[in-house]
Amino acid sequence: MTTSIPSSKFLALLPNIDLMKCSRCSRWAVAEVGWKGRAYCSDHYREYFLGQVRKVMDKFRVGGKVCVAVSGGKDSAACLEALTHFRGIELEAFFLDLGIPRFSRGSLKKVSELCEELGVDLTVVSLKERWGKSIPEILKERKGKACSLCGTVKRYVMNAYSYEGRFDFLATGHTLSDVVSSTLNNLANVYVQAFRGVGPFLEAKEEFKLSRKIKPLYYLTDEECKLYSELLELPFYTGKCPYVSDAPTKRIKAWLNRLERDQPGVLRNFAKSFTLLESSMENRGEILKCKRCGYATTTRICKFCRLMN
Ligand code: AMP
Ligand code: FES
Ligand code: ZN
Numbered sequence: 167m168t169t170s171i172p173s174s175k176f177l178a179l180l181p182n183i184d185l186m187k188c189s190r191c192s193r194w195a196v197a198e199v200g201w202k203g204r205a206y207c208s209d210h211y212r213e214y215f216l217g218q219v220r221k222v223m224d225k226f227r228v229g230g231k232v233c234v235a236v237s238g239g240k241d242s243a244a245c246l247e248a249l250t251h252f253r254g255i256e257l258e259a260f261f262l263d264l265g266i267p268r269f270s271r272g273s274l275k276k277v278s279e280l281c282e283e284l285g286v287d288l289t290v291v292s293l294k295e296r297w298g299k300s301i302p303e304i305l306k307e308r309k310g311k312a313c314s315l316c317g318t319v320k321r322y323v324m325n326a327y328s329y330e331g332r333f334d335f336l337a338t339g340h341t342l343s344d345v346v347s348s349t350l351n352n353l354a355n356v357y358v359q360a361f362r363g364v365g366p367f368l369e370a371k372e373e374f375k376l377s378r379k380i381k382p383l384y385y386l387t388d389e390e391c392k393l394y395s396e397l398l399e400l401p402f403y404t405g406k407c408p409y410v411s412d413a414p415t416k417r418i419k420a421w422l423n424r425l426e427r428d429q430p431g432v433l434r435n436f437a438k439s440f441t442l443l444e445s446s447m448e449n450r451g452e453i454l455k456c457k458r459c460g461y462a463t464t465t466r467i468c469k470f471c472r473l474m475n
């Protein structure tokens with residue numbers, strides 16, 4: 167039997183590496199999954215990863231026409247590739263060109279390569295062409311945090327695309343690290359709706375034009391997704407968005423990664439607690455219909471319409 171020593175770029179999850187063997191076979195491990203107390207070679211790591219995705223897919227019976235929102239980054243690349251392994255799904259990829267010089271072009275290039283490699287149809291919508299303004303133009307006009315404004319725009323357009331295209335599901339590449347870090351950040355800002363949408367699934371609400379949403383990577387951390395994309399050599403963009411350098415969720419994420427190493431499974435426990443809190447919260451805030459576009463909002467005119475006006 168041949169065994170090969172894993173190259174250093176795959177050792178991201180083995181911080182205190184004494185070379186380890188895979189818990190399932192005799193090959194060298196490329197990853198240690200702390201909360202399972204296991205180490206895996208690349209084949210068994212892929213099996214573990216797809217098993218975690220399957221938990222979400224089976225529980226929420228994901229099937230039919232699925233739109234995967236791909237940003238060009240490692241997580242949504244892993245998400246799209248993972249979904250190609252499931253039967254009964256008609257996949258389409260969706261990319262929103264935000265018009266951020268260099269960053270949007272670089273991301274689109276990788277997204278196109280990825281979809282080409284995986285044989286998945288890609289639809290590209292340009293914010294500027296379709297709605298009249300790019301993200302840099304919106305940011306010139308408005309005060310406010312770039313990430314939060316951009317997040318509003320992305321959520322709105324992804325939902326509208328999926329709703330209007332009559333997709334059964336909109337899948338995003340949100341990871342366990344994203345869910346926990348953004349909820350903690352909301353709590354740090356005393357944002358009372360912090361627990362809204364913290365689970366892997368959101369039901370459609372036809373009346374408010376809300377598409378059904380799924381987070382297939384819900385049980386996987388950022389680091390696990392990065393390793394998966396690297397092992398499979400998926401094309402993904404590593405350039406940084408010029409607006410996100412000091413995003414507070416990034417600092418929280420780095421802290422969570424350290425915590426997870428010291429206390430494996432802590433991220434899952436946070437997510438479980440948040441989901442329980444969400445279901446026990448009585449006041450979920452009223453949903454209204456935007457007077458201008460008819461999509462869901464909590465104010466008379468939705469934030470997207472106000473930004474694009
Ligand atoms: P982010 O808000 O950048 O953390 O991205 C969260 C998820 O939203 C990604 O994993 C993608 O599924 C989706 N997404 C982000 N940016 C885009 C984009 N420009 N086009 C399509 N989907 C995106
Ligand atoms: Fe939206 Fe950078 S991707 S601010
Ligand atoms: Zn193995």
Ligand code: ZN
Nearest residue numbers: 456459468471
């Ligand atoms: Zn609106």
